[in-house]
Amino acid sequence: MxxxxxxAINTHTLSKDEIINLLESDGSELYKAADSVRKxxxxxxxxxxxxxxxxxxxxxxCKYCGIRGANLSISRYRLSVEDILKxxxxxxxxxxxxxxxxxxxxxxxxxxxxxxxxxxxxxxxxALTLSIGERSYDDYKAFRxxxxxxxxxxxxxxxxxxxxxxxxxxxxxxxxxxxxxxxSLGYETGTGCLIGLPGQSIKSLAEDILFFKELxxxxxxxxxxxxxxxxxxxxxxCGSFDLALKVMAITRLLLPDIxxxxxxxxxxxxxxxxxxxxxxxxxxxxxxxxxxxxxxxxIYPNKSGINASNSDIMVKxxxxxxxxxxxxxxxxxxxx
Numbered sequence: 001m002x003x004x005x006x007x008a009i010n011t012h013t014l015s016k017d018e019i020i021n022l023l024e025s026d027g028s029e030l031y032k033a034a035d036s037v038r039k040x041x042x043x044x045x046x047x048x049x050x051x052x053x054x055x056x057x058x059x060x061x062c063k064y065c066g067i068r069g070a071n072l073s074i075s076r077y078r079l080s081v082e083d084i085l086k087x088x089x090x091x092x093x094x095x096x097x098x099x100x101x102x103x104x105x106x107x108x109x110x111x112x113x114x115x116x117x118x119x120x121x122x123x124x125x126x127a128l129t130l131s132i133g134e135r136s137y138d139d140y141k142a143f144r145x146x147x148x149x150x151x152x153x154x155x156x157x158x159x160x161x162x163x164x165x166x167x168x169x170x171x172x173x174x175x176x177x178x179x180x181x182x183x184s185l186g187y188e189t190g191t192g193c194l195i196g197l198p199g200q201s202i203k204s205l206a207e208d209i210l211f212f213k214e215l216x217x218x219x220x221x222x223x224x225x226x227x228x229x230x231x232x233x234x235x236x237x238c239g240s241f242d243l244a245l246k247v248m249a250i251t252r253l254l255l256p257d258i259x260x261x262x263x264x265x266x267x268x269x270x271x272x273x274x275x276x277x278x279x280x281x282x283x284x285x286x287x288x289x290x291x292x293x294x295x296x297x298x299i300y301p302n303k304s305g306i307n308a309s310n311s312d313i314m315v316k317x318x319x320x321x322x323x324x325x326x327x328x329x330x331x332x333x334x335x336x
Contacts, residue, residue: 022250023202030246049287051100052084055109056077058105063168064227075296079293119146131151131152148187153179158204158208159207188334191215194223208247209250217255218335219260220248221260223263241269258335263286284333285317
């Protein structure tokens with residue numbers, strides 16, 4: 001195990017079998033190694049991304065997702081441009097240097113409307129991440145030209161059979177096409193995976209990590225699967241917090257200078273989940289700064305941190321980070 005970790009620290013490369021060995025280890029030495037690589041590569045600053053969930057309307061029917069179009073029990077909403085910009089303004093005034101616009105795959109937000117929104121947000125002098133799903137090359141190009149800096153599109157699993165099972169009427173090949181388009185257009189490109197999907201194997205998780213390395217992704221989000229009561233997977237067990245932490249830590253070893261969020265899903269499973277993640281390789285925190293409507297953006301149940309004000313978020317974050325020897329980063333958090 002020590003030899004594998006030494007190799008990872010020194011070369012940032014591992015074979016699939018070596019990754020599997022780390023995934024099957026107890027994790028303690030792995031987390032320490034990932035934290036040390038994080039400290040050297042990206043420092044002690046934690047980058048804050050203000051998350052605005054501006055529509056929970058979605059045309060897709062992903063089996064694990066609470067806002068899937070087939071869920072008739074959810075109260076749907078769509079923020080106006082004015083409300084989006086209001087949330088952005090409040091976030092910027094609270095000190096956020098990056099805004100993340102996230103939604104379901106909502107066709108109402110056309111290429112033209114999104115470009116209008118992007119242009120207005122960029123007037124606030126912030127980095128802008130979009131997370132709005134699969135779009136055409138022309139759409140991605142227009143968003144980039146309007147000023148979008150980053151794009152988050154999680155692959156969820158690189159096991160093609162599992163992907164197709166979890167994503168009815170979607171195409172694994174199109175997901176890959178989208179990620180390649182984003183990289184080619186110069187976005188900082190984020191992706192990631194769910195840990196604990198029914199039928200997922202340790203081998204496929206190792207392949208996910210190698211895919212992140214091959215893509216040379218700029219941000220990776222890793223979180224445990226959490227079953228939603230209004231989805232086909234409602235009776236499945238939760239994913240493993242520890243296994244999600246291991247995937248995240250190994251990703252840090254192989255891609256030392258990328259941005260890795262301590263995800264909300266980790267804190268939903270473990271009250272100290274995001275702190276533990278920050279001590280195991282993570283360097284990004286994505287507080288929700290959407291207004292009241294965000295309680296209906298329920299990808300999974302019991303989502304952590306949706307009722308705090310922006311000022312409360314900042315105070316609590318400062319206190320939390322001070323306790324673990326970290327601080328809020330002052331820059332926009334581009335990949336170094």
